[in-house]
């Protein structure tokens with residue numbers, strides 16, 4: 121039984137979910153529905169309210185919180201993509217799941233600065249349009265606030281849903297950083313060699329005086345044959361998985377990739393996240409799966425604590441994205457680790473140029489920046505994230521050249 125602290129839940133959200141569970145014929149919901157609601161329920165979910173605390177002082181931080189290097193180096197990769205597509209007069213970046221809009225700010229500021237001093241970048245800047253696809257209304261408001269100069273004054277940025285982007289309309293790059301790990305996943309468990317799904321039901325409060333519903337697991341037959349089909353597709357032999365083995369299946373990632381790929385006429389799809397190939401993801405030794413909850417920079421494995429007040433994530437199965445991409449006529453251009461990707465784009469040079477200061481008053485800034493760059497490289501941390509680049513209609517000789525970020529690979 122988890123150590124519940126009732127006042128740390130979002131009570132309205134708990135009541136809402138309990139109500140929905142009570143309306144189900146079997147009085148239970150899939151974990152995917154539970155995760156979707158606790159994170160994204162409009163006005164109540166973690167990402168929908170100001171409970172979302174992303175940043176160095178918050179529940180978790182992402183690469184752009186360490187400074188502008190990540191966004192600026194991504195911008196350099198986008199510039200080269202535009203060049204490889206022969207400098208089209210219209211090039212669209214679609215950022216999906218933009219958080220507070222930090223990457224967008226760093227990308228746009230960098231490219232605007234470069235355009236002021238270099239005519240090639242100036243042409244790219246003229247061609248560039250930036251679309252943000254974001255699910256959480258509270259974060260859209262924050263993005264608009266941070267990016268005001270780029271949408272109110274020069275109309276470089278706009279916000280759309282994926283559904284609002286017409287099919288085959290994008291020449292450019294659709295990209296995301298830590299989006300796929302935030303999509304709702306189904307949880308599975310192996311019992312007596314059988315594949316079962318983990319459902320969520322309403323439980324009894326230990327303190328009968330408390331009116332707060334609590335949530336607990338129930339195991340049952342899979343809600344959809346897609347779960348078994350997915351494992352079969354990943355060539356996972358269920359008989360090799362030990363009793364009690366748990367893991368996650370991200371069907372939403374496949375739907376998301378299908379939708380995103382549909383929009384791409386010519387160009388790239390770049391996905392950055394933490395994860396593994398299927399073989400490692402579903403290794404029998406990884407018995408407890410990869411589900412993680414984040415609150416105040418502490419991570420734990422109990423998604424029924426701090427309902428609506430903590431982030432819930434799972435690692436990404438990159439093999440599924442690669443294989444599914446092939447069925448959508450996306451070419452796998454390559455996958456590497458984030459540290460290597462950023463180094464290939466010039467992160468190491470930034471470490472060197474950043475070291476030169478005779479001014480002791482700037483020393484703490486220099487050291488802070490150096491720490492940030494080291495964190496982006498660290499293979500046991502952000503540097504170990506995966507970067508997958510898929511492409512469509514990348515045909516000419518120049519386009520076939522390896523993108524700079526993919527030039528160093530360990531995998």
Ligand SMILES: C[S@@+](CC[C@H](N)C(=O)[O-])C[C@H]1O[C@@H](n2cnc3c(N)ncnc32)[C@H](O)[C@@H]1O
Nearest residue numbers: 167182217218219253254255256297298299302
């Ligand atoms: C972990 S945050 C990452 C934020 C940002 N990319 C960064 O690197 O700081 C996940 C983001 O994806 C958004 N998100 C989740 N599901 C989404 C969906 N289906 N469509 C668009 N955005 C989504 C969340 O609201 C949030 O902004």
